[in-house]
Amino acid sequence: MSLVIAPVAQACEDATRVRLTEPVAFSAQQLAEFRALPPLRVVAVNAPPMARYDEDHHTYSGVAIDVLCFIAQELGLHYDILPERNITVADKIAMVQSGRADLFLPLSLTPERAAGGVFTQPYYDSYYAVIARKGRRLAVTSLADLSRLRVGVVKGVAFESVLRNIVPATRLIAYDLTSSDGLFRALQEGEIDVAVFNRNIFTEKRFQHDYFNLEVVHTIHEFPRGYRFYLSPSPAHQRLAAAFDRYLAVMDVSRSVAEHEDGERILIDRYVAERSQRLLLQAGLAAAALLALIFFIFTRRYRRLARQLAGRNRQVEAQQRELQTAYQTLERQSQKDGLTQLANRVHFDQVLAHEHARQQRSHLPLSLLIADVDHFKCVNDHYGHLVGDDYLRAVARVMAASVSRASDLVARFGGEEFACLLPGTAAADARLLAQRIVDAVDALDLPNALAGTGRLTISIGLVTLVAPGMTVHELVDQADAQLYAAKHAGRHCIRSVELGLDATQTVGG
Numbered sequence: 001m002s003l004v005i006a007p008v009a010q011a012c013e014d015a016t017r018v019r020l021t022e023p024v025a026f027s028a029q030q031l032a033e034f035r036a037l038p039p040l041r042v043v044a045v046n047a048p049p050m051a052r053y054d055e056d057h058h059t060y061s062g063v064a065i066d067v068l069c070f071i072a073q074e075l076g077l078h079y080d081i082l083p084e085r086n087i088t089v090a091d092k093i094a095m096v097q098s099g100r101a102d103l104f105l106p107l108s109l110t111p112e113r114a115a116g117g118v119f120t121q122p123y124y125d126s127y128y129a130v131i132a133r134k135g136r137r138l139a140v141t142s143l144a145d146l147s148r149l150r151v152g153v154v155k156g157v158a159f160e161s162v163l164r165n166i167v168p169a170t171r172l173i174a175y176d177l178t179s180s181d182g183l184f185r186a187l188q189e190g191e192i193d194v195a196v197f198n199r200n201i202f203t204e205k206r207f208q209h210d211y212f213n214l215e216v217v218h219t220i221h222e223f224p225r226g227y228r229f230y231l232s233p234s235p236a237h238q239r240l241a242a243a244f245d246r247y248l249a250v251m252d253v254s255r256s257v258a259e260h261e262d263g264e265r266i267l268i269d270r271y272v273a274e275r276s277q278r279l280l281l282q283a284g285l286a287a288a289a290l291l292a293l294i295f296f297i298f299t300r301r302y303r304r305l306a307r308q309l310a311g312r313n314r315q316v317e318a319q320q321r322e323l324q325t326a327y328q329t330l331e332r333q334s335q336k337d338g339l340t341q342l343a344n345r346v347h348f349d350q351v352l353a354h355e356h357a358r359q360q361r362s363h364l365p366l367s368l369l370i371a372d373v374d375h376f377k378c379v380n381d382h383y384g385h386l387v388g389d390d391y392l393r394a395v396a397r398v399m400a401a402s403v404s405r406a407s408d409l410v411a412r413f414g415g416e417e418f419a420c421l422l423p424g425t426a427a428a429d430a431r432l433l434a435q436r437i438v439d440a441v442d443a444l445d446l447p448n449a450l451a452g453t454g455r456l457t458i459s460i461g462l463v464t465l466v467a468p469g470m471t472v473h474e475l476v477d478q479a480d481a482q483l484y485a486a487k488h489a490g491r492h493c494i495r496s497v498e499l500g501l502d503a504t505q506t507v508g509g
Contacts, residue, residue: 016255017066017253017255017256017259018066018067018069018070018251018252018253018255018256019251019252019255019414019415020247020250020251020252021250021251021252021377021415021416022250022377024074024246024247024250026075026243030243031075031076033239034075034076034077034240034243035075035076035077037077037236037240038078039077039078039079039080040077040078040079040080040102040103041079041080041082041100041101041102041103042068042079042080042081042082042101042102042103042104042105043081043082043084043092043095043096043101043103043104043105044060044064044081044104044105044106045089045092045105045106046179047062047106047198047201048062048201048204048205048208048260049062049063049124049200049201049204049257049260049261050062050063050064050105050106050124050201050227050260051063051064051065051105051106052204052260053085058083060081061260062260063123063124063253063256063257063260064105064106064123064124064227064229065105066253066256066259066260067123067248067251067253067256068103068105068229070247070251071243071244071247074247075240075243077240079102079103082101084101088155088156088176089154089155089156089157090155090156090176092104093107093113093116093117093156093230096116096117096230096231096232097116097117097232097233098232099232099234101232102231102232102237103229103230103231103232103237104117104229104230104231105229105230106124106227106228106229107119107227107228107229107230108158108225108226108227108228109122109158109226109228110158110161113158113230116233117230117231117232117233118230118231118232118233118237118238118241119228119229119230119231119241120228120229120230120231120241120244120245120248121226121228121244121245121248121249122226122227122228122248122385123227123228123229123248123251123253124226124227124253124257125224125225125226125227125385125386126198126199126200126201126224126225126227127198127199127200127219127220127221127223127224127225128159128196128197128198128199128219128220128223128225129196129197129198129199129202129216129218129219129220130146130194130195130196130216130217130218130219130220131184131187131194131195131196131197131202131214131215131216131217132187132193132194132195132214132215132217133187133188133190133213133214133215134212134213134214134215136193136217138193138194138217140194140217140218141218142218143162143166143220143222144166145218146163146166146167146194146196147166147167147168147171148171149167149171149193149194150171150173150191150192150193150194151163151167151171151172151173151192151193151194151195151196152173152174152175152183152186152187152191152192152194152195152196153172153173153174153175153183153195153196153197154174154175154180154183154197155174155175155176156174156176158225159196159220159223159225160174162223163196173186173191173192180197180201180205181209183195183197184205184209184211184214187214188211188213188214194217196220198225199216199219200261202214202216203261204261224386229241229244249380250377252414252415254337254338254339257338258338258344261338334346334347335347337411337412339389339392339393339412340392340393340396340412341396342396342399342400342410342411342412342418343409343410343411343412344411344412345411345412345413345414347411348409348411348413348419348421351409351421352368352421352472352475352476353472355421355423356465356472356475358423359423359465359468360468361468363466363467363468364423364424365424365425365426365427365464365465365466366421366422366423366424366425366464366465366475367421367422367425367426367427367429367430367462367463367464367465368419368420368421368422368462368463368464368465368475368476368479369419369420369422369430369433369434369437369460369461369462369463369479370413370417370418370419370460370461370476370479370480370482370483371395371399371417371418371419371420371434371437371458371459371460371461371483372416372417372418372458372459372460372483372487373391373392373395373416373417373456373457373458374448374451374453374456374457374458374459374487374491374492375448375450375451375452375457375491376388376391376415376416378448378449378450378451379391379448379456381450382448382449382450391446391456392412392416394444394446395418395441395444395456395458396410396412396418398437398440398441398444399418399420399437401440402420402433402436402437402440403420403422403433407423407424408420408421408422408423408425409421419479420433420437425464426464426466427462427464427466427496427498430462430464430496431462431494431496434460434462434494434496435494437458437460438457438458438460438492438493438494441456441457441458442455442457444456453492457491457492458492459483459486459487459491459492459493459494460483460486460493460494460495461479461480461481461482461483461484461485461486461494461495461496462479462482462494462495462496462497463475463478463479463482463496463497463498463499464496464497464498464499465499466498466499466500467499467500470499478497478499481497482495482496482497483495
């Protein structure tokens with residue numbers, strides 16, 4: 001999704017990359033107050049994947065834009081992204097704090113910034129990283145190792161104050177810049193030994209600006225950064241920030257993150273364009289070589305051109321191999337869920353349609369189970385979203401370890417839901433597998449203090465189709481219905497149904 005920078009309210013073209021795990025409701029009076037607000041004046045920085053600026057089309061896109069667009073549609077807000085490109089991050093923060101702008105994106109929380117404005121809850125988590133030139137072999141294993149190096153940082157970022165307590169003032173260079181390009185240029189030219197910068201943003205910029213002679217040598221996990229919206233401190237904006245928080249608490253942005261962490265795809269597109277240019281050059285050189293054969297006096301020039309052509313052919317072949325490898329990697333990644341590394345929903349739906357069509361022809365049983373982590377919101381509320389992500393990865397490993405056949409498929413179905421497709425599996429065998437999953441999640445013994453059981457549990461809805469005549473959507477609806485029945489029965493259990501030619505048999509558990 002892209003938003004055009006213009007002095008008029010911006011229309012949101014697509015907010016489908018963001019979904020809510022549960023609905024958010026406001027009173028009619030609250031919605032009327034939000035709709036009556038003047039258009040929000042937004043300032044942004046070029047920080048992909050959260051916000052990427054397109055120089056050619058003068059547009060912004062990214063995770064932060066998707067989230068802002070979604071919430072604006074829900075609340076009836078209007079906003080303009082101001083064309084303030086040539087001022088520093090500190091200047092843009094000052095615009096919000098003084099009321100000359102209403103909202104800044106993206107920004108991480110510090111006490112100093114919170115004193116002058118209003119932060120929402122985070123919608124994107126990342127870490128800072130230590131970046132160096134390739135081949136330097138710098139021994140950086142902790143922040144203390146930075147004290148002996150010349151360290152560069154963008155002036156005004158949240159991590160600058162941490163570095164000032166570690167790196168001597170004579171070795172810490174803060175670049176007061178409108179973009180990070182000057183920082184990385186100084187690192188490439190040897191003015192500094194390392195740069196401290198957001199890891200995810202550097203990964204995207206590395207592909208975008210060909211920073212392939214730079215690499216991450218250490219990730220600073222002890223200082224995680226949660227990126228948020230930052231609003232001017234008016235009473236209306238305080239209420240608006242509280243409304244944003246209600247959405248952010250139940251928001252799933254995984255699809256938006258997967259869409260906008262696209263530095264590798266940008267690199268592939270550039271390779272394709274360069275390959276076309278080289279093929280044209282190759283044709284021109286071949287024509288020149290032919291003319292050289294005809295005109296004997298240009299024989300020596302022909303030989304030189306032939307050698308150049310052979311070298312470029314080898315270069316093109318090497319790039320073709322690299323491009324093929326990149327395409328294969330991208331195809332594999334497009335089928336995976338970024339958090340759990342299971343199959344994603346799109347891939348799962350494709351395989352489900354294929355197996356359902358085969359079941360309609362073969363009449364062999366087809367089992368589908370949908371599992372939902374019980375009281376998962378309690379985990380996020382009590383332990384935080386990072387722990388919640390760890391819990392989801394642990395459940396994903398249990399799901400993956402529970403199947404043994406190559407034809408079985410485990411996927412993240414959405415949020416804290418998982419699905420398992422079992423072609424050729426009878427109802428009894430599928431139920432045994434479901435029970436193994438429930439028992440294995442119990443064995444994890446992951447605490448969930450706010451839940452009644454005190455630990456993490458899972459509920460499963462299971463359906464087995466033994467005869468043709470039911471659509472894919474009806475099959476999924478039946479599995480959802482069984483999951484709902486398990487939830488209604490008190491959670492931490494299995495409910496299943498077998499769909500046959502003459503009757504439907506439901507089994508509790």
